[in-house]
Structure formats: structure tokens, C-alpha cells
Amino acid sequence: MNTRMKNLNKADKTAITAKETSTPIDKKDSHKVPTDNPVTYPREFPQHESRMNTQAVGQRATRPDGRLHGLGQTQYIDDIKFPHMIHAKILRSEYAYAKIISIDTSAAEAMPGVFATLTGKEIPTNSFGPTLQDQPVLADTIVRHRGDGVAAVAAVSEQVAEEALSKIKVKYEPLEPLFDVVESFGDDSPRIHGGDTNVYASKVIKKGDVEKSFAECDHVFEERFTTQMVEHVPLEPHASIASWDGNGRVSIWSSLGRITLGRQDIARTLDIPQSKIRLVGTIVGGNFGGKNEITNEPILALLSRKTGRPVKAVYTRGDEFVSSTIRHPFVMDYKTGVMNDGTLVARKIHILLDGGAYCSWTGTTIGKGSILSPGPYNIPNIYVEAYAVYTNKTVTGAMRGFGAPQVCFAYESQMDTIAEKLGMNPLEIRLKNAFSDGSSSPTSQRLQSVALKESLNQASERFGWQESEA
């Protein structure tokens, strides 16, 4: 590769090494002796007391992977390499919403170093999703957000694959995109997935009679709360390797957090029996809900089948943001009826979930969000209505709390609004209404092992809540 170095008078190889602060090298001759990788690991292994006690539960036991993490010995997907392995990259949509007229991969295929390309038409069942299978593995007729993949390339290196992506020609017919969740919920908005509405999931929870108790209570509070789109940011980007063997069996190493359902999804998209798939999860470098569904595994499997080689793909940080799922933004209208003594008697809640382009884990998010939305309080009259709607934005899915952080922001903010109006201490109003053992949840479930008041009291004590009061 020295030929790629421009020759410069006097400045040959030594110029490269010239750095004023460099230490002089006196080991120059030793490089002729081949050495192994410069790695030394301890031959003494950990003996932690916390792992040796035969009363195991309650111990602050160290993790078996703790030492490996610290040594840099943990193998994540990107640390795994197979002989003859090649690398894949995915081309993303240029539009938030458009028809795909044509995809021409010929120029990419003709590039030296490119082994194969793949488009959505080549995927046996080009759809997936944990609740609704409304998401294409690679979009082949319509793109519904900028993160949709439209074609993939497998090449000798990431560098060549990247270059090849720029040679793929995709013709689009742009459509009018919808970005606003309220607009998309409206009656005359265009239908992102066809049908007669952009609402694709809803939930109602009804207990008692809210309207009647609003009429009878001492105070009614009404507020709207909204939350934003948030990315998981696992430090390890999504990564997978697929290797299709001569028996027609494919092995996939993936950063997926749920391999049983992952294998089902992959079998469905590839239209092969589950027994023909081996899915291996390694240590995942951060999940938080974002690695709970398949992404590029079917693409890599098919590229491996086409090329006969193991194929690896690691998302760039940009891919991670635009094409993996993120947290649902909520628009939440809260109306709460309260008596003068702070007793909550009624709560009516309307929630709109910005679902982004595809359903993903919205079913779980709308369910948990709705059930939890009245808060951990004894409220006899509850009415919750929640709707998830499509927009042409990044796909929202599972993220730590499935809607709970959003509704908690609303119900706990409003608790303070109420407390202030009634001249009550925030701790006092919470203790007054808090669930305890035997409380009835918004879905009329009898609750057991409720430790809410204990947590309120202990946290207040540790914080010095009563002492710090003005």
C-alpha cells in the first residue's frame, strides 16, 4: 500500500512517524520476531466473597461478566469475525413518504468488491412487527419514513458497501407526508396505511362515572401535557451476522434482546422452518427496549444465502437514530375532580400516541400507558381513552417504561398543581390517595404487595422533605 503514499523528497516513511512528542523507538529490531497479540490476561481468577455464600439471595454478588467487561474480553457482535466474512450496508429512503417507482442496483452490483444487492421484492414475506405486521423489512412499494431501508449491499468491506449504496438509483413519487399527530388523528387526513383511519390502536378504561362525579366534586383541574421523541442510545449500535450453510440452515448472531420471538419473526420473513434457524444472542451492549425486534437479520440472511458467505452489518449511529425504534410522544389531556380535603374522585384522560410510520410495540405501549395513566391512587371514577396514530416519522416502539414515563409526567405534575391549589403538602396529598394492599386498580384488579406509602415515607425521610419545607 506504500504506493498510495505520495513520494516526497526526504520525507519517506520516517515522515509518517515524525511527531515531536513521540518517544524514540529502540525496539525497532524486535518487530522481526513475530509476537502474539499484545494481550495479557491474569491467571488468577476472581474469588468474590459475595458469590461464595450459600445464602445466595440478597447478596451483592458480582457479575460473571463484570471482569470480562473490564478486561475488554466481552465479545459483542462487532467483535466477532468469521473467515471470508463480508459486510452489508442499507440504503435509506430519501423521502418521508413516497411511492417507489423503481430501484436500479445494477451499477452497485457492477462495482469491484460488491458481492450482492438485495431489494424488498426478494424477501419472501416482506413484513414484520410484534403486533401488526405492517412494516417492510426493506420497503418495496412505499416508503413511510426517512428511516425505511430500500436496498442493501454486501461487499468486501464497509467502505466498498458504502460507496456502492451511492450507486443505487431509486425513483420515487413523493406523497404528501403527515408529521403532526393531532392532524393525523383528524378525520380528513390522508391515510398512511390505507384503510379509513390513521388510528391503528386504541384503548378504553372505564370505571365508575366520571361525568357524574365531576359535577359533584369541589374542584376540577384540566391540563394538557406533551412529551417528545426520545432515542434509546444503546452505546452498542444494532449489529448482526448471518451465515447460511450448505444444508440450508442459517445461523444468526444478533444484538437482539428476545431471541425466541426473533426466530419466529425471521422464520416468517424468510419463509423457512424455525428449525432451520439458529439465533444466538451475545451480551447486548445496551437495549432499553430498542433491540426488541428484528431489524436487518432477514436482510443479512438473504445476502448470506446469495453470496455463500457470512455477512455482518453494524448500524452507524445515524442508522440507530433514524431506523431503529424510539419512544412514543404523547399528547395527554388530564381532567381531575377533587374534594376540598384532597381526595381524588374522578379522572378523565385522553391520550394521543404518535406512532410514527409503523406499529411496532405500540400495542403494549398504549395498553400500559392507559392502565397506568390515572396514577397509583384510589380513584373511584376513571375514564381513559387512548389512540395511536400513524405519522411519517421515525417508528416508535418499546422503550424503558412503555408509556409509563409519559403518563407519570402528567399525573404527577397534576398532583402538585392540585396540592398547591388546596394548600396541601405534595407528600400529604399523595399519602392520602395512595394505593395500599387491597386497593382496586383502574382495571379493578385487587393489588398485593403494594409498597407505595413506604416508598413515599422513606424517600421523604432520606431527602429531609419535612425539614426542608419553607
Next chain:
Amino acid sequence: MRPFEYIAPSSAEEAVALLVENGETARLLAGGTDLVVDLKHNAGNTNLLIDVSGIPQFRGIEETSKGVRLGSMTTFSEIMASSLFQEKMPAVIDGAHTVGAVQTRNLGTIGGNFVTCVPSADSAPSIMVLDATVIVTGLAGSREMPVADFFVGPRKTALKPGELLESIFIPKASLGKPSAFLKHGLRKGQALALVNGAAALWLDKDGKILEPRLALGAVAPVPLRAVKTEAFLAGKSVTDDVINEAAELAVSESRPIDDFRASANYRRQIIKVFTQRVLKESIRIARES
């Protein structure tokens, strides 16, 4: 990254020759904290990197009878470790300290930061208030200009084709001048500045402001010397009214933009508050010294 060639010349003359020979297809590599990122996103027509970071002429911090010469390839960490800066220009250290994180400061150079020429360059304001100049070198020899003249527009400097930033010069008169640096970002660690600013001034024995200097970053297309504000402050006694009026003037001299990080309106508020604070801080330092 797309392929390119790499050369590390050992002298400024060689670097200039390479730059002239290769024209726009060559780019100078200093620390690389901006350039390497750029190349990863879009290499454009770059096919040669000329690594000037090790050229002795561009390195080092020296005090002479006239002032301090700061080699353009000095890293932020080297500035922070310099006892000369610690003793006589602590605001420059504060500015350097807010550049990225440790790893960035170990790699990034002050010259690279200047040449990248983003409006929010954290190293610029605290240097500008010291009446510093830059020395550029090229085929036609060297020339010197005030730092403010070096910044022409966003990502655009006064460097002509074939010219390199050789060093920054801080005049003796500015050494030990009471000064302060402040930055407002979207978070505490590794933050890009929404507004940064530095002030330097002397107080005479009656407490009047002498030779006031105020520089603000991220408030205009380039790091800005607030010359009207400086003129207003000169010779004034320190009162709340004076500081408030100066802050309003600084706002009027600025041309903040609306972008996804903040609205222009909000930036104006921060400029006002930060001008007040950085002036008060430099006055406090002046009173203590």
C-alpha cells in the same frame, strides 16, 4: 471513509509546497477532531491529507520580550498544562477547558479550531480579548493580522490558497490582564456553545474601566469582538446601570440565528445575561488583582 493519501511533512515549506501543488484536493490535518469527522460524512474531492500537527515551527508556547507565541498546533490540553497560561491568561484555560472532553482536548489544536472557524469556537473569545494576532505563512512569506480579521465567515478564514496558520501572538501588554470566560451550552459535558464570551479589562485607581475588551461566540457568523460595547465601557465607572447598558449594546451588536439549538430571541437573552456576568467576573478579578 473514502480512500485518500496521507503525508506528514516535516517543515512548513514542504507543507506549503504540497498545498500549492495539490490545490483543493488537499486538506490540512491538524488534530483532526473536525476534519476526520467531515471526511467520514463526506470526503468530497479530498484525496490528500497533509498532516501538519508535528511540524516544529507550528508547535510550542514561547514567551519573548514582546509577548507570547502560541504555535497553531498546540493542543488544548497543552495550553491547559502551560504554567504561563495558568498564571497570566487563566481565561484562555477556561475557554480551552470547555472544548469537548479530555480526549478532544488532547487531540484538538487551537489552530485547527481557528481554521475550522465555526461561530461557536470556544477557544476564540478568550484569545480575542487579549488583542492577539495570528501569523499566517505561505509562498509569499508571513503576514500578521488581528484574530478578529482572520475569521471571515462560517467555516471561512482569511487564509489565501497555499497559506497556513502558523501561530497566534499575544502581546506582552495583555499578559496578566484581568479577564474571564463563560459558556452556555445545552448541557455541562461536551457541550457546543449557544453563547460563549470573554471579557478583559483593567481598572484604574479610581475604579474606572480601562482598555475593555469583549468577545462573544455563537452570536454572529464569526466569533465577534463587541467593539461598540468596548467603546462604551472605556473610561466608565463600574455601576449596575453601566453593565446593563453594555449588555444591551452587546445584544445589539450581535446577529444571533434561529436554529434547532435555540431561537435568536433566546440567544439574545443569553447574550445579555452572559455579557453582564462575564463583565462582572472580570471586574471582580480586576479588583482582586
Next chain:
Amino acid sequence: MIKKGRGMACMWYPIGFTVMANPSAATVKVNTDGTATVLTGTVETGQGALTVLGQIVAEALGIATDDVHVVSADTDTTPMDYGAIASRTTYVTGNAVLSAAEKARQILFEGAGPLLGVPVDQLKAVDRKIEVLGFPSKSLGIDEVSQHCEAVIGTPSIGSASYNPPTVEMDPETGQGKPFNTYVYATQIADVEVDDETGEVEVKRMVAVHDCGTPINPMLVEGQIEGGISMGVGFALQEEILFADDGRQINPNLTNYIMPTSLDMPELEVGLVDNYDPTGPFGAKGAGEPTAVPTAAAICNAIYDAVGVRITTLPATAERVFGALQELKKAS
């Protein structure tokens, strides 16, 4: 001027999927030297799942955590599991490994009973021994018993089991039903400083007291809470994916997507309430997701306490807080 404020928020959170069956299966094999191997289809995603599962099995078999090796996440070798999601691993997979361990233990008891001359229901596994209840001196080493079961009786000590949390379908009209088998609870309290000239919020300290049932490994629970709070701080103050008019993300990188760095984190004080859920393995519930739930509300309540503005749109960026302060000024 810097204004100080404090705010609290509490929360509840369920363990496992909503109504939908979400089983986990597991296999526990007691080796002839008294150590054990666990097979689980869940995935270690950093939370320490495998450590906790190992502790549960160790406790059930009366051996040490270090005696247990957990094999996970390979569809060719490990049993089905619905995965590291919905804060379900300690509870659902934990109940599965516990049942599997109990089955393996039952085989040991059946082997040891005749040797010790007592009925099987009078045995317990403790301290690497199978011991007669009330007669600690009458015991056999678990290694001995395991070897006996496998090599003499011919019934190796292997147990397989599954667990699915019992739920009741929600009524489609009213939503009434039992969507989850159990819930956890928590309170977080924030101490903040708000700069009323810039709107900047600094969270100085957070106290968090969580219920997770029995903490199988308190150190790992603390780690979950501390990490959850950092995600909550980002949600409250900094993080937001922004879009251009054409639907392109404006800040799809870690330069412009602002998440907390070490300098942005408050000092944390974490506590656990004493609780026991009879439906969980050794009384345990879960800890993953709920840790990130109340943080934003606590911080926003503290902002209100400090400067009197109610933030109703997240994130509470300095500009948004300052804007709200301006509105407040106008109104008064």
C-alpha cells in the same frame, strides 16, 4: 439568580406483558459435583439478568452463586423465553428457573430420602447439603446425592419448567380485568437549582426509594435505579429527536442529541423498601423499567417549586423554562 426547589413524584409499574401470555422456560441441571448449570433463553442486555437467575437457582439448591453457571440465548440449546423486555426477567424467567431448580432438587430429595431414612418432605437443601429438617447433623453432601441419583439410581437431577404470569383478559368496552400479576412502586425526589435569567436547570441531588419485592441482588437493583434516573434526567431536561420540514431528523448523532454526561448527573441516593411478593421468586418482582418513570415529573415539580412555572411540555430545556418565566412575568 439561582433559585432552589424540590419536587417529588411517585409511580407504579407492572411486571411482564399486558394480558398477553409471556412465558419463560428453563432447565436446571445439577452436576455430580454439586454445582449446577442453568439453561435460559433470555438475553443478558447489561442488567445483570444472568447473575440474578444464578442467585435464584443457587438459593433453591442451597449452593453458592459461584457454583451456578448460566447458559443463555441460543435457540439451538436454550429453552424458549420471551426475552429481556417489560421488566420481566427476575419475575417471569426467575419463577421459571426457580421451578426448574425445585424439580431438580426434588430428584435429589428422592435420592437422599432413603439414604437418610426420612420421607422426602422432611428434607431441605442448604449449605451444599441435603439436610433433615430440624436435624442439621443428619445430612449428605449435595455432590454425593447428585452422584448417587445419576450413577446409582439412574435419575440425573435435571429439572425443566416454565412460568407464565396469570392474567385476566381486559373487557374491550371498559378495560376491566387483570392485565398483570404484580406491580412495583417508587418515589423519587429531586433537588434542583434554576437560573431564572437563563432558565437553566441543574439537578443537584435525587433521592430514589424503590420497591422491587425482595432484591435478589441489591447492588444490581441500585445500578438499575441509577441508570434509570440518568435516562429520566435526559427525558426531563435535554433529549429530543428533532425533525426538519421534510421529515428528516435534524440531530441523529450524539453531538446534537443531548443526553446526560457524567457532568450532568446529580448526586444520587438510592434506597429499597422492604417488601415481599408471594408470587415472585423468593418474593422478588422487578426493577428495570420503573427506575426511569418518575424522574421527569419529580424534576418538573422541583422546577415549579423553584420558580413557579409549570412545565407541561418535555423536555424542560433552558429556553423552554425561560420562556415560561417570561409568560409568568407577563401574566403578573
Next chain:
Amino acid sequence: MLVELTVNGEWKSADCPPETTLLKFLREHLMLTGAKLGCDVGDCGTCTVIVDGESYNSCLMLAARAAGRDVTTIEGLADSQGVHPIQEAFEELGSLQCGFCGPGMIMSAKNLLDKNPTASRHEIKDALSGNLCRCTGYTKIIEAIEGAGRVMSSDKYPQSNTF
């Protein structure tokens, strides 16, 4: 181009294209996969290594720039006698969860403690601001570094230890 350098005390050389970053060079040419690729643009710190006693984001440094210099990676911290005090403290306190930020985090900690073993809590936070972590809230990481600092500043700790 041929890049020759010292890695973890051993003289190494490998041929690579000029655009190769030090991170790629270590991971793909020397098979040292301890340093991780998290963002590839110097924001996250998972690729942190130490070169001539200073920490760098190896994703931003060209391998050519490291030529002739002395590179320490996470693989060079432990020796056959045992792990480095920082590694030990991280392990005992459960400071790492998913572990992906770990190697970079530990290298940043080493860079700090080698220079200032009695670093204050604030100095530790400042030194880690270039290493993002999403799992831990940094709390147990900071505690571990405080603990390791106490070990490294004690009389018993060998001061000549350069790796």
C-alpha cells in the same frame, strides 16, 4: 502504508490504507477488539485509548498519526499477576452493566488517575465527560474510580507501573 508502533509494550507493524483510523487499525489489523466503535465521530468515548500517556478517541486519530508512538489499549492493563486496580474496582462495585462503554471508560479513568490519583469527585466527572454511558448513571463508575484512586495513591502501589 506500513504503520509501526508499540502496542501494550510490544513493537507491532501492519499494512493499512492511509485512511485507516487507529480504532480500525487496532480492531481489524491487530485484532484488539477491546476498544469499541460507538459513534465513530468522537462523541461517545467507547474507543478511548492512551497514546504516549494521553487519552484519545481512536476513531478520530489516523493510524498513521500513531506511528512510532506508544499505544496502550484496555488489553494492556492487566498482567498475568492480576487486573489493574481500576478494573478490580469496576468489577467489585458492578460499575458496568452492558459493559460497552467500559473499556473506554476505564482508559479515561487510567489517564486521569495516572496523573492525579487523588482526583476529587468533580475532577473524576470532568475527566469522564467524553465517555457516555447509558446504563449506569455514572454513579458506580465514579465510586469505583474513587476507590481505585485510593489504591493507586497508597504507598504499596508500584509507582513505576506504566501499563
